[in-house]
Amino acid sequence: MDIKQKIEQANEEAFRRLCAGDPVLVDVAPAGEVLPGLKGKWITHSGPPIEWKRMCGAQKGALIGQTIYEGWAKTPDEATILLEKGEIHLEPNHAHQAVGPMAGTISPSAPVWVIENRAFGNRAFCRQVEGNQQFGDYSDEALKGLRLWRDVWGPTLQKALHTIGGLELKPIITRALQMGDELHNRAIAASSLFANEMAMAMAKTELAKEDLLSTLGYVTHHDLIFLGLSMASGKAIADPARDIEYSTVVTAMCRNGTEFGLNVSALGNEWFTAPAPKVDGLYLPGYTADVAGLDMGDSAITETVGWGAFTIGGAPGILSLVGGTPEEALAYSREMRKITVSTHPTYRLPALGFAGTAIGIDIRKVVQTGIVPIIDTAIAHKDPGYPKIGAGLVRAPLECFKKALIAFSRKYDIGK
Amino acid sequence: MISGFVIRKNQYYDSVFLMNVSRRMSEVKGVLQTAVLMGSPANKQLLLDIHIQDDQIEKAQPNDLIVAVIAESPAIVENVLGRLNEWLEAIQENAPSLSVKTLEEGLSQKPNANLAVISVPGEYAAREAKKALEAGLNVFLFSANVSIEDELALKQFAAAQGLLVMGPDCGTSLIGGAGIGFANSVRRGPVGVIGAAGTGLQEFTSQVHLAGSGISHAIGTGSHDLSEKINGLTTLAALDALDADQQTRIIAIVSKPPAASTLAVLFERIKTCKKPVVGCFLGVNPVLLNGKPNFQPAETIDEAVRIAVASVNGQPAMPTVGLTEEDLAAIRMEKKRWLPEQKYLRGILAGGTFCYQSQQILRKAGITIHSNNPFDRKYLLADPDRSIENTIVDMGDDFYTIGRPHPMIDGAMRKRRILAESRDPQVAVLYLDFILGYNASMDPVGEMVEAIREAKRNSRQRGGTLTVVTSVCGTEADPQDLNLQMKMLQEAGALVFRSNALASAALCELLGQE
Amino acid sequence: METLVSKLLSGPVIAINLGLKSFGASLEQQGVEVVQVEWAPPAGGDREMMDLLDDLL
Numbered sequence: 003m004d005i006k007q008k009i010e011q012a013n014e015e016a017f018r019r020l021c022a023g024d025p026v027l028v029d030v031a032p033a034g035e036v037l038p039g040l041k042g043k044w045i046t047h048s049g050p051p052i053e054w055k056r057m058c059g060a061q062k063g064a065l066i067g068q069t070i071y072e073g074w075a076k077t078p079d080e081a082t083i084l085l086e087k088g089e090i091h092l093e094p095n096h097a098h099q100a101v102g103p104m105a106g107t108i109s110p111s112a113p114v115w116v117i118e119n120r121a122f123g124n125r126a127f128c129r130q131v132e133g134n135q136q137f138g139d140y141s142d143e144a145l146k147g148l149r150l151w152r153d154v155w156g157p158t159l160q161k162a163l164h165t166i167g168g169l170e171l172k173p174i175i176t177r178a179l180q181m182g183d184e185l186h187n188r189a190i191a192a193s194s195l196f197a198n199e200m201a202m203a204m205a206k207t208e209l210a211k212e213d214l215l216s217t218l219g220y221v222t223h224h225d226l227i228f229l230g231l232s233m234a235s236g237k238a239i240a241d242p243a244r245d246i247e248y249s250t251v252v253t254a255m256c257r258n259g260t261e262f263g264l265n266v267s268a269l270g271n272e273w274f275t276a277p278a279p280k281v282d283g284l285y286l287p288g289y290t291a292d293v294a295g296l297d298m299g300d301s302a303i304t305e306t307v308g309w310g311a312f313t314i315g316g317a318p319g320i321l322s323l324v325g326g327t328p329e330e331a332l333a334y335s336r337e338m339r340k341i342t343v344s345t346h347p348t349y350r351l352p353a354l355g356f357a358g359t360a361i362g363i364d365i366r367k368v369v370q371t372g373i374v375p376i377i378d379t380a381i382a383h384k385d386p387g388y389p390k391i392g393a394g395l396v397r398a399p400l401e402c403f404k405k406a407l408i409a410f411s412r413k414y415d416i417g418k
Numbered sequence: 419m420i421s422g423f424v425i426r427k428n429q430y431y432d433s434v435f436l437m438n439v440s441r442r443m444s445e446v447k448g449v450l451q452t453a454v455l456m457g458s459p460a461n462k463q464l465l466l467d468i469h470i471q472d473d474q475i476e477k478a479q480p481n482d483l484i485v486a487v488i489a490e491s492p493a494i495v496e497n498v499l500g501r502l503n504e505w506l507e508a509i510q511e512n513a514p515s516l517s518v519k520t521l522e523e524g525l526s527q528k529p530n531a532n533l534a535v536i537s538v539p540g541e542y543a544a545r546e547a548k549k550a551l552e553a554g555l556n557v558f559l560f561s562a563n564v565s566i567e568d569e570l571a572l573k574q575f576a577a578a579q580g581l582l583v584m585g586p587d588c589g590t591s592l593i594g595g596a597g598i599g600f601a602n603s604v605r606r607g608p609v610g611v612i613g614a615a616g617t618g619l620q621e622f623t624s625q626v627h628l629a630g631s632g633i634s635h636a637i638g639t640g641s642h643d644l645s646e647k648i649n650g651l652t653t654l655a656a657l658d659a660l661d662a663d664q665q666t667r668i669i670a671i672v673s674k675p676p677a678a679s680t681l682a683v684l685f686e687r688i689k690t691c692k693k694p695v696v697g698c699f700l701g702v703n704p705v706l707l708n709g710k711p712n713f714q715p716a717e718t719i720d721e722a723v724r725i726a727v728a729s730v731n732g733q734p735a736m737p738t739v740g741l742t743e744e745d746l747a748a749i750r751m752e753k754k755r756w757l758p759e760q761k762y763l764r765g766i767l768a769g770g771t772f773c774y775q776s777q778q779i780l781r782k783a784g785i786t787i788h789s790n791n792p793f794d795r796k797y798l799l800a801d802p803d804r805s806i807e808n809t810i811v812d813m814g815d816d817f818y819t820i821g822r823p824h825p826m827i828d829g830a831m832r833k834r835r836i837l838a839e840s841r842d843p844q845v846a847v848l849y850l851d852f853i854l855g856y857n858a859s860m861d862p863v864g865e866m867v868e869a870i871r872e873a874k875r876n877s878r879q880r881g882g883t884l885t886v887v888t889s890v891c892g893t894e895a896d897p898q899d900l901n902l903q904m905k906m907l908q909e910a911g912a913l914v915f916r917s918n919a920l921a922s923a924a925l926c927e928l929l930g931q932e
Numbered sequence: 933m934e935t936l937v938s939k940l941l942s943g944p945v946i947a948i949n950l951g952l953k954s955f956g957a958s959l960e961q962q963g964v965e966v967v968q969v970e971w972a973p974p975a976g977g978d979r980e981m982m983d984l985l986d987d988l989l
Contacts, residue, residue, distance in 0.1 A: 005987065006987075006988065006989070009988060133460075187434070250988070284434065284437035284438055284440070284441050285437065285440075285441070286437065286455075287440070287451065287452070287453030287454075287455065287464050287465065287467075287468055287486070288451070288453070288464060288467050288468045319434070319435075320432070320434045320435075321435075322432075322434045322435045322437060322438030322439075323434055323438075340523065366988050366989040367989070369975050369978075369981050369984075369985060370520070370974050370975055370981075370985050370989060371519055371520060371974075372972070372975065372976045373519075392437065393434060393437065400976070404975075404978070404981055407981065407984055407985075408980075408984070411984050411987070411988065416984065416987045417984050417987055517968075517970040518967060518968065518969050518970060519969065519970055519971070519972065520969065520971075520974070521948060521950060521969060523969070524948040524950075524969045525948065527967050528946055528948065528965065528967050530946055531946045531947060531948050531965075531967065532939060532940045532945065532946050532947075533940060533945050533946065533947045533948070534947070534948050534949075534950065535947050535948070535949045535950065535951075535955050536950045536951060537949075537950070537951030537952040537955055538950055538951040538971050538973075542973055542974070542977075545974070545982065546950055546971075550948075554936055555948065556936060556937060556940045560951070560952070560955070561951070579936065580935030580936050580937055581935075581936045581937060582936075582937045582940065593940060593941065593943070593945050594941060594944065594945060595943075595962075596943075596945045596959060596962050596964045597958065597962060598945075598947075598955070598959065599955060603962075634941075635941055655937065658937075659935075659937045659938060662938055663938070663941050663942075856958035856961070856962070857954050857955065857958050897961070
């Protein structure tokens with residue numbers, strides 16, 4: 003068998019594993035209890051590995067917020083000193099089976115969604131999704147959401163989940179994709195379906211009434227609550243496709259606001275990076291492109307498994323992100339088929355004539371066609387201390403794919 | 419700061435949609451900032467942050483739309499807010515169409531494709547051609563500047579797969595009636611032809627049509643196929659194909675001189691062909707071509723046509739068709755009007771084969787021709803832009819066409835050259851070729867006719883006359899109007915001939931001694 | 933023996949056109965089935981990448 007056939011076969015296997023993924027929400031638990039391989043004072047962050055001094059403003063702001071939230075520092079200045087001195091251990095989420103939106107910070111006491119991929123038995127984690135601290139806002143007001151999540155919403159959801167013995171997400175995801183979600187910037191349908199399930203679960207659980215009402219209010223009014231679940235699901239689905247010899251399929255795409263990074267199946271955990279791109283965006287009042295930070299967050303794991311902008315043709319509600327017409331959005335979704343192994347057999351889009359979502363990004367096809375994955379994303383400020391400032395569309399940098407292709411050819415001694 | 423706002427009760431929109439509305443409003447000249455959002459507590463805070471505050475905003479509910487504008491003048495604020503409905507209208511932008519970007523995608527659209535037509539830049543052409551061959555496609559390779567090594571590799575691969583590589587540097591083919599590249603619209607019929615040069619094939623196929631017969635297939639081989647390195651791989655494959663083809667009853671080969679070793683290989687193959695073969699190898703000593711089994715040599719393309727058509731009609735070849743009495747009379751008239759110093763020919767040609775064939779015919783008549791592509795290196799023009807005595811220039815040569823349109827597509831270059839030549843008082847005859855067919859200029863004569871008139875005028879002002887000889891290659895079925903093209907030439911006072919060989923015969927008459 | 937060449941000659945021509953659009957258009961004008969490829973240099977013209985892709989794709 004020649005190398006091309008070996009690659010094709012390996013990619014078929016990666017594709018099979020990606021499609022077989024069966025995510026089940028099994029727990030909401032403090033990160034310190036569930037994330038593997040971490041001790042002491044630590045915070046994990048989005049994107050490829052990066053040290054404090056090279057971090058972008060928003061990620062620094064989020065780390066300051068997370069440090070204060072953990073009670074390791076009282077003021078932003080104190081937190082900054084601790085972080086500068088390296089007294090808090092920093093690592094990327096992806097190194098610990100985790101993902102986080104935007105700055106993506108996770109620390110020991112913060113509850114995370116725990117997803118189990120029932121097809122393979124692996125687990126993945128994601129932090130809560132909110133609109134302030136994860137964007138770099140470390141104000142007391144911003145941290146309030148984290149504290150409520152830790153003290154009330156997280157534990158309440160945990161109890162309710164235990165009552166029902168976990169929640170299968172594939173049915174929610176499948177329906178939500180047909181209801182106009184793309185599960186990255188648009189997760190309203192999935193969030194509502196999830197709220198329905200959890201409302202019943204909470205009702206069946208013995209809970210203090212105020213906790214029940216507070217948590218019910220939280221899950222029923224949070225349009226993006228499911229983003230944390232779709233991201234953790236994406237991670238749980240993508241991880242089994244890692245470490246397949248000869249496979250050129252992408253197993254993770256993520257950004258830390260400074261660099262964009264990706265993993266490739268046959269190349270294990272090696273990161274292939276390039277400077278984080280600028281987002282072509284729409285801005286909230288008071289903000290413009292001039293103050294925008296660069297592309298950030300682990301949320302591109304949704305595109306990695308074929309959702310997000312790959313599915314934007316099926317998400318009419320956020321057409322504005324792509325210029326406004328359904329044709330443009332559909333064109334993006336169709337374009338992505340040119341760089342993937344195939345399309346998903348069960349995640350199908352009515353707007354595309356019930357075609358499956360493009361899945362299994364092949365770095366060879368990306369480099370050949372010059373078509374890079376498209377990602378829809380939120381935008382953070384370039385400086386620390388701000389909430390969400392906008393949303394937009396961004397393309398993965400081609401350079402990472404080229405670097406990965408070179409590494410692949412070296413590993414298998416090609417082109418000598 | 420000048421600002422204003424509008425609140426619409428119970429009019430809910432998605433925030434991403436509203437951000438887009440806001441962006442379009444902010445593009446209006448004089449607008450400093452816009453905010454289009456629902457009246458949620460968080461959004462009301464955002465408005466406060468940009469100093470927009472009011473009791474009404476305080477009271478707005480999450481289902482109320484708030485639109486605020488900060489601008490340079492009250493009129494702008496009023497104007498933008500007054501057009502709110504317009505801003506909220508659907509966004510009408512043109513969607514990008516999704517095109518096919520690679521050969522593989524093309525194949526997935528038409529899995530039964532049998533031919534790749536490739537005209538990408540030379541440095542990429544071999545790669546695409548290889549992919550096409552690997553996918554089982556025959557290749558028409560128009561691209562030039564493909565290395566001889568790549569050409570050999572492609573043709574060897576194709577030979578092993580039973581595929582045909584027409585090219586590189588192939589301008590013309592006709593497959594089952596379909597003209598590929600620069601091709602004329604000709605009748606289908608029993609004559610198959612193989613040719614290295616595009617204009618050679620265009621001339622041959624048009625002449626066959628004109629003679630009332632038709633073409634089964636015309637297979638271009640590219641200009642290097644009969645070189646020693648390539649050794650006729652495509653020509654041989656084409657011979658095999660035409661020999662096996664049911665429609666083809668005679669095979670013609672039109673080419674510049676092949677390498678001696680290649681010519682020998684070719685004759686070996688021709689010997690075993692089931693069908694008769696006629697060949698016109700321009701510039702080859704006729705002695706080398708005589709007495710070969712199953713092979714009839716022809717000195718000109720016209721002669722090859724006559725032999726082929728006569729053969730399929732089951733008749734002996736007609737005698738050489740020369741100039742008519744009428745032609746000769748017209749030529750005598752022209753010569754009478756020349757001034758004593760007028761004695762030279764300037765041929766300004768678009769077709770490479772025509773440049774070659776004209777030289778061959780004139781040389782045989784004892785007339786020396788200088789050229790940028792001469793028969794004999796001795797007569798190579800030092801500067802292609804400066805004619806010497808009798809000169810025929812091939813303006814389709816790389817010297818003229820790198821980075822500029824070929825004269826078959828655009829007449830601008832030839833026009834300038836015609837006028838330059840007409841200012842030389844020693845010039846008596848101007849010779850121009852016009853090539854019709856697919857992908858050529860839609861009005862080749864129209865582009866040039868004013869220049870012809872002006873050139874003649876220049877000569878007349880000196881008291882002489884400039885004789886303009888033209889040949890038109892094409893058929894009445896071509897996309898251009900053949901009859902109109904010829905009529906325009908006649909009306910401009912040009913002598914018009916239906917083939918390059920005939921026009922060359924006229925040149926011999928014009929330049930020969932009485 | 934039927935070869936891919938003889939299949940082409942027995943027709944009809946079904947073409948994939950890479951490059952000059954007019955070549956594709958003139959074939960269409962003659963009633964030939966054509967797919968027009970909006971060709972651009974593979975790998976953005978990056979020679980090193982093109983060579984690697986030749987081995988890998």
